[in-house]
Amino acid sequence: MKIGELAERTGVAPRLVRYYEQQGLLTAPRAANGYRDYGEEHVERVRRVAGLVQAGLPTRVVKVLIEMEDAAALARPTCPRQVAEVLAVELGGIEDRIACLTRSRDTIRDVLQRTEHAALLSERAARTAAPA
Amino acid sequence: MKIGELAERTGVAPRLVRYYEQQGLLTAPRAANGYRDYGEEHVERVRRVAGLVQAGLPTRVVKVLIEMEDAAALARPTCPRQVAEVLAVELGGIEDRIACLTRSRDTIRDVLQRTEHAALLSERAARTAAPA
DNA sequence: GTAAAGTTTGACATCGATGTCAATGTCAAG
DNA sequence: CTTGACATTGACATCGATGTCAAACTTTAC
Numbered sequence: 001m002k003i004g005e006l007a008e009r010t011g012v013a014p015r016l017v018r019y020y021e022q023q024g025l026l027t028a029p030r031a032a033n034g035y036r037d038y039g040e041e042h043v044e045r046v047r048r049v050a051g052l053v054q055a056g057l058p059t060r061v062v063k064v065l066i067e068m069e070d071a072a073a074l075a076r077p078t079c080p081r082q083v084a085e086v087l088a089v090e091l092g093g094i095e096d097r098i099a100c101l102t103r104s105r106d107t108i109r110d111v112l113q114r115t116e117h118a119a120l121l122s123e124r125a126a127r128t129a130a131p132a
Numbered sequence: 133m134k135i136g137e138l139a140e141r142t143g144v145a146p147r148l149v150r151y152y153e154q155q156g157l158l159t160a161p162r163a164a165n166g167y168r169d170y171g172e173e174h175v176e177r178v179r180r181v182a183g184l185v186q187a188g189l190p191t192r193v194v195k196v197l198i199e200m201e202d203a204a205a206l207a208r209p210t211c212p213r214q215v216a217e218v219l220a221v222e223l224g225g226i227e228d229r230i231a232c233l234t235r236s237r238d239t240i241r242d243v244l245q246r247t248e249h250a251a252l253l254s255e256r257a258a259r260t261a262a263p264a
Numbered sequence: 265g266t267a268a269a270g271t272t273t274g275a276c277a278t279c280g281a282t283g284t285c286a287a288t289g290t291c292a293a294g
Numbered sequence: 295c296t297t298g299a300c301a302t303t304g305a306c307a308t309c310g311a312t313g314t315c316a317a318a319c320t321t322t323a324c
Contacts, residue, residue, distance in 0.1 A: 013313080015312065015313065016312070019311075019312075033319085034320085058311095122322080124322095
């Protein structure tokens with residue numbers, strides 16, 4: 001599939017897809033005509049990358065993260081002490097973010113509940129459970 | 133306490149504290165000399181605001197979020213349907229972020245475990261449990 | 265074949281968050 | 295009183311993520 005379709009399916013603008021590729025977060029096979037030619041696996045990848053970026057991680061960090069995820073699928077990932085320390089720091093930052101967001105999530109849920117707008121809470125779950 | 137001390141205790145640069153205030157995320161009582169004069173409650177507040185901003189939320193969203201947290205402490209928060217819908221959308225974005233970050237967190241933990249650097253995992257917990 | 269729509273690259277613009285600097289004022293220590 | 299550290303405001307700079315536009319090429323539809 002071409003970049004336009006990929007953009008549509010991921011909700012990520014073509015411009016950004018190219019940007020992420022430029023930052024080394026993505027690879028794009030090329031067709032004979034020079035067009036980027038994506039497969040299903042790229043849809044997942046783009047969603048993941050965009051998600052992390054939106055979660056406040058700089059692309060530089062996202063890069064090592066997804067490289068690690070790729071590597072983690074293989075056996076015995078190598079990881080020198082110094083790298084591990086950097087990872088531990090990033091882990092801390094990520095945990096902080098999760099804690100912050102979780103708290104806000106709970107607050108919003110609570111407010112929606114108490115204001116009788118709980119119906120809005122199920123909409124999303126319904127959508128993700130039975131996608132169009 | 134003055135802005136310098138606040139900055140030290142929160143790890144947020146004075147410049148940013150002023151910026152957050154300018155964006156309406158913070159209020160700062162003034163001393164007779166015009167200096168901002170913070171109390172303990174502001175330390176918490178600044179940490180919270182900075183955390184949310186680092187988690188990728190625009191200040192504009194952080195603003196309504198913390199205002200809501202303040203209001204949620206009171207009884208019967210008012211919340212017209214239209215506002216509730218906006219909240220539901222934000223909630224969705226936040227849940228997405230949490231999911232993304234959680235996945236990365238698990239991956240990093242997994243890698244640290246499997247590379248025998250699990251010791252780094254406990255350091256943080258130890259620090260937050262027994263702060264200096 | 266021609267026109268419209270999509271893609272390529274590259275440059276430039278924007279926007280939000282943050283850094284830095286300058287000019288001035290306040291305060292604490294010597 | 296003077297010096298040095300910190301605060302104030304406002305302007306300007308930077309940086310990363312995105313948007314936008316232009317010129318050239320490809321593909322699709324007619």
